[in-house]
Amino acid sequence: MSGAALFLAILAALAIVVAMYAVGIFNRLVALKNRYENAFAQIEVQLKRRHDLIPNLVETVKGYMSHERETLEAVIHARNQAVGGLEKAAGKPGDPAAMKALGGAEGALTGAMGRLLALSESYPDLRASENMQQLTEELTSTENKVSFARQAFNDAVTLYNTAKQSFPAILFAGMFSHSQDAAFLEFDSQAIAEAPKVSF
């Protein structure tokens, strides 16, 4: 067999090796993507729980804070926005636009709830009611879980982005529909910074 043919054979073998390596990288990226998608599913569970608690909260508080209509309505509005944001983000974990929208909506909800709870401090009857105590307890627990799930998601996103950006993965990532970095989920904290309005 001629030298040229042997050369071709070696080249072919090399090409196969490179191809396999590329497939290996692709598989790893897919696995990491699965992981952050899985983590996002966890966030969804906790956020739904959070959303479900709010109508209950509003009902309980309404009896005692009937003239704080603005604040109550702000909470309901923010909650509905957040529910919508979650629905839109449902199929797109890591998508920058979806994450930004969801983060903004949830951040606004956190802000509105924060104001409501701050206000409720000035209503001792409300604070003492068993219903309210149970609710605040559940809310705190849910907030912790949301925060926890969000952290896990962001960690998983970091792992994916790092793997994708490292050498030599970065050479292949573009070809395999892993071109875009996944986005973190941040709850926009600007909404919380606003001072609670107190009206008498």
Add this chain to the structure above:
Amino acid sequence: MATQFFEHQDRARRQTSRLIFLFGLAVAALVLGLYVLAAVGTGFRGTDPRTQQLVFEIVWLDPLLMIQVGLLTLVVVGGASLYRVHQLSGGGRVVAEGLGGRLLHSDSNEPLERKILNVVEEMAIASGIPTPPVYFLDHEEGINAFAAGFSPSDAVIGITRGCAQQLSRDELQGVVAHEFSHIMNGDMRLNIRLMGVLYGILVIGMIGYFLLRSSLWAGVASRRNSRDNSTMVMVAGGIALMALGFLGTFFGNLIKASVSRQREFLADASAVQFTRNPAGIAGALKKIGGFEAGSQIESPAAPESSHLFFGQALSSGLNSLFATHPPLAERIKILDPNWQGAMTETGGAAAPSQSAAAAGFAGDGTATAFAGSAIDQMGRISTAHLDYAVRLLRELPAAVKEAAHDSFAARAVVYALLMDADPESRELQLGILDAKGEPGVPELTRKLLPEMERLGPAHRLPLIDLALPALRNLSTSQYERFQGLVHDLVQADDHIDLFEWTLQRILLTHLAPNFEGVRRPGRRLRSERQLRQVLETILSSLARVGNLSESAMQESVARAGSALVKAELQLLPEDEVGLASLDEALGLAASLDSSAKERVLRACAQVIAADGEVADSEAELFRAIGDSLGCPVPPLLPGQALV
């Protein structure tokens, strides 16, 4: 009496030599085929301009060509297999994700998912392994299930949508029991290794397919006369490679069939043993027989993993010789001798099981008396264990169970388990928790403590088994923080007690593969002397846990060790042994082969039982040691002897 678990592992090992032979045969056939192809290809001289026929001048016996073809084949096959084996070293989850599985979260409340998770949990506690992650194959309508992984630590279970929807709880339990028996029998390791190795012979067909596709595409793109012949050659080459690829698949299936069929019968039998309910698994098989989609798996990854499934995943056609599973009718007949051949027609979803509360066992309320000792029963679960597991689960307070299922709260469960009984130490620990704990967790721990204090020692390890899936879902940095805190809590009172060590050991054994990759035992035992050292460390540590005098301890160690090594084992002095050195010794012991591990465990059991009583903490210790060696140890039933 060698226990079944180790027997199976050894048998699997012996089969390996037969498999290697068959694999070698496959590679040889491929080389021959490729050589013929190469000889024809290099003998091609072009087209005779007058007759328009292809002209060949083939040299049939060309040693140089043969060597080149042989080398190339070996490189490609070897490389592909190595690659796949490396990829699969990620453990069972790689297989599950490859089949399109979706991980079910342990705190799921969706009824179908909850049913599956509950059945798997009961089985896990009964077997003494952590609840394996359950992957749901949403898009598979066929009734099927699989178990994949290298060891009980990284095992995963997969269930198809068809299985979840069509089967009753009893039948589902039968299927899950069948899969658990694969886990307990050590079948999984061979299965997943087969997947990796066989990939090499499948890859040639894949290359052929690729060549065919690309040359057809190139041929269409440029239709000049002078190109026609070379394109045709490439097309012919592609087809030929694909044909060779089928040869590879043929051998692959032959290899798989020779391994898996016998084991499937065995797994069916074990499943019956676990559940005392032949109707469960037979019912599942009958439903597969009567169901249009049968047990078909549509995923493109099915051919590679067909031997991992409960039912025949690919339609055999003329492959009945190479079917990975025994014929359905045969399996049913063995389980139900009175069966007349009628399959169960199923259309819609199964009727809701009215015996859900009875949890799929013939509950007559009394616990079955259990005769065998724990070590003899290893790897063989019984209905007594399953009954015990169901009862245990019912005894757990709902809040605690719910917490164990949730990734956030599972950490609090573990921290609460680590709380010292001594008030002063506990204060110290709570202080550490307040200082370093993750947000919200210290409060949750305090809340769970009162309920958990009411639980007996029997609940401790099962609780960890329940919590492990949730803990696996921690992110890497969350896990590191968790591990650090567990370590700090254990060290708080400057003294590691037995349970703390056991807990840490079990957590490490089962969580590390998840976060740090499935590691094969790195360091191997290199000499008889090293083995003796390791054994002395292990047995002395265990002896010193009991209540015997120095001389009695020495005697128990020597006696237990006599079955293991020739030289008499010495009891090591107090200051030379401790739970820390036990860690290292166990790491080395994990590299022993099956029969050696069995003897080590038996020796451990003897030493523990030497003082006439087996404290709960000692039983837990035994379980932790079994875990570290990759040997599932079912819970010690009330009144059961250890050895």
